[in-house]
Amino acid sequence: MxxxxxxxxxxxxxxxxxxxxxxxxxxxxxxxxxxxxxxxxRCAEGVSKAALKxxxxxxxxxxxxxxxxxxxxGPDGTEIVMSEDRAxxxxxxxxxxxxxxxxxxxxxxxxxxxxxxxxxxLGLLHEGGVPSGISAAFVGESLKIEAPLIIGxxxxxxxxxxxxxxxxxLKPKDIETCAQFLLQDEKIDxxxxxxxxxxxxxxxxxxxxxxxxxxLANVGIGVLGSKANSGTPIRLLREFVKKQFPEGxxxxxxxxxxxxxxxxETTTADGVILVGDAARQSDPxxxxxxxxxxxxxxxxxxxxxxxxxxGEVDKKSLQVYEKRWRETIGxxxxxxxxxxxxxxxxxxxxxxxxxxxxxxxDVAELDLKGLLKVLLRQNPKLLLKLxxxxx
Amino acid sequence: xxxxxxxxxxxxxxxxxxCPAAALELVxxxxxxxxxxxxxxxxxxxxxxxALELIKEAKT
Numbered sequence: 001m002x003x004x005x006x007x008x009x010x011x012x013x014x015x016x017x018x019x020x021x022x023x024x025x026x027x028x029x030x031x032x033x034x035x036x037x038x039x040x041x042r043c044a045e046g047v048s049k050a051a052l053k054x055x056x057x058x059x060x061x062x063x064x065x066x067x068x069x070x071x072x073x074g075p076d077g078t079e080i081v082m083s084e085d086r087a088x089x090x091x092x093x094x095x096x097x098x099x100x101x102x103x104x105x106x107x108x109x110x111x112x113x114x115x116x117x118x119x120x121x122l123g124l125l126h127e128g129g130v131p132s133g134i135s136a137a138f139v140g141e142s143l144k145i146e147a148p149l150i151i152g153x154x155x156x157x158x159x160x161x162x163x164x165x166x167x168x169x170l171k172p173k174d175i176e177t178c179a180q181f182l183l184q185d186e187k188i189d190x191x192x193x194x195x196x197x198x199x200x201x202x203x204x205x206x207x208x209x210x211x212x213x214x215x216l217a218n219v220g221i222g223v224l225g226s227k228a229n230s231g232t233p234i235r236l237l238r239e240f241v242k243k244q245f246p247e248g249x250x251x252x253x254x255x256x257x258x259x260x261x262x263x264x265e266t267t268t269a270d271g272v273i274l275v276g277d278a279a280r281q282s283d284p285x286x287x288x289x290x291x292x293x294x295x296x297x298x299x300x301x302x303x304x305x306x307x308x309x310x311g312e313v314d315k316k317s318l319q320v321y322e323k324r325w326r327e328t329i330g331x332x333x334x335x336x337x338x339x340x341x342x343x344x345x346x347x348x349x350x351x352x353x354x355x356x357x358x359x360x361x362d363v364a365e366l367d368l369k370g371l372l373k374v375l376l377r378q379n380p381k382l383l384l385k386l387x388x389x390x391x
Numbered sequence: 392x393x394x395x396x397x398x399x400x401x402x403x404x405x406x407x408x409x410c411p412a413a414a415l416e417l418v419x420x421x422x423x424x425x426x427x428x429x430x431x432x433x434x435x436x437x438x439x440x441x442a443l444e445l446i447k448e449a450k451t
Contacts, residue, residue, distance in 0.1 A: 033418070033419070034419065035419070040401075040402070042403050042404075120418065155404065156403075156404050156405060156407070156408040157404030157405075157407035157408050157415075157416075157417050158408070159407075159413065159416070162413045168408075169408070169409060169410060169411045169413070170408050170409045171409070172409065172433060172436065172437060175405065175408060175409055175437060177405055177437050177438070177439045178405075178439060179401075179439045179440070225409065225436070225437050228436055228437065229436050230435050230436055230438055230441040230443070230444070231438065231439070231440055231441025231442075232439075233439035233440075234439055234440050234441070253401070254401070254403075255401035255403040255405070255439040255440055256403040256404075256405060256439070257403060257404065257405025257406075257408050257409070257437065257439075259408065
């Protein structure tokens with residue numbers, strides 16, 4: 001099989017890449033190793049309303065719930081309430097990823113991309129020392145797909161970059177290890193996303209509750225890999241649920257790893273571009289990755305459509321992609337990585353102190369950056385190291 | 392050797408993402424371990440469900 005572009009992985013990053021490239025006229029093949037796109041889910045499913053609207057025309061069937069705002073709980077139980085359109089990229093809609101991911105793949109298909117499920121990439125093909133396609137297993141049968149450019153949209157477990165010589169291995173301090181329940185409980189707040197902080201609750205991470213409608217919520221935990229041990233996330237999540245939602249009923253269980261490494265050195269190689277979680281483009285503070293993945297996907301797809309017909313797919317030509325994503329989504333990823341590096345080592349006393357410092361401050365209208373600014377103003381000494389990051 | 396309890400495993404791929412040797416692979420609902428595994432144990436600490444374990448090999 002021959003085409004202009006092979007996309008490995010049919011999550012939001014892959015589908016947006018495939019759609020953008022196909023719309024611009026490329027002959028695109030998108031591979032998905034699972035037999036069902038979007039399932040099993042490994043995501044808390046929160047997404048900014050405004051950011052999503054900029055990317056695609058919304059279909060209400062993707063959306064489980066719309067939220068009014070976010071509540072952040074300190075280790076001692078003190079609460080901060082932030083309103084919906086300002087609380088950062090992860091509050092607004094709670095999606096149904098199983099439906100959403102497949103809809104995006106469908107849009108890529110409608111744009112002309114060929115989609116192949118249960119098709120796992122096994123390695124790069126080479127010709128004259130440069131990648132010339134993908135060897136794959138299509139429902140267990142060997143298949144070669146020749147293409148001048150390969151997109152690695154293969155998620156946290158990405159292999160495409162490694163095959164091309166990019167070391168994407170995440171250090172324990174650069175991954176949040178996560179577990180989540182789809183929980184039914186009368187105590188679920190259907191209108192707010194909630195975040196619980198504390199070193200006993202979630203070392204180097206947080207517990208979340210994102211409503212899915214009708215007293216259902218994704219209640220999950222992220223623990224920083226360097227602070228975790230075998231099975232820590234599921235153990236701490238069970239403890240949290242037992243305390244907070246003792247009557248809660250678990251309707252689904254999800255697990256996953258979220259890159260919080262900040263921008264990696266390179267996301268391109270000769271004939272290869274990485275997008276989304278594979279490029280470690282998820283947000284290091286919130287762990288949110290959908291919007292960044294979609295934006296990077298559109299950039300990669302458009303750039304592919306421009307460069308493939310010209311035959312310019314060497315690493316040097318692909319720098320236009322590096323430049324474009326680093327100057328846009330890369331800026332907040334870089335800043336939030338530095339903020340995260342600082343916050344993960346705060347004690348519970350520090351965290352309580354920070355939250356108490358907001359007493360009497362109206363934070364309802366703040367976004368994440370605004371909140372950090374206020375925190376900095378109220379706690380100049382404690383947050384001295386962050387001063388240069390937040391202006 | 393590295394042992395994967397496939398009855399515990401939630402096939403999320405977190406272990407694959409941290410493996411410095413690229414020795415792990417997530418295939419559908421299970422994890423495959425290649426000969427490149429150096430038994431460093433990084434994946435065992437990352438697994439959200441505790442499905443991975445380093446087991447001492449019996450002397451032969």
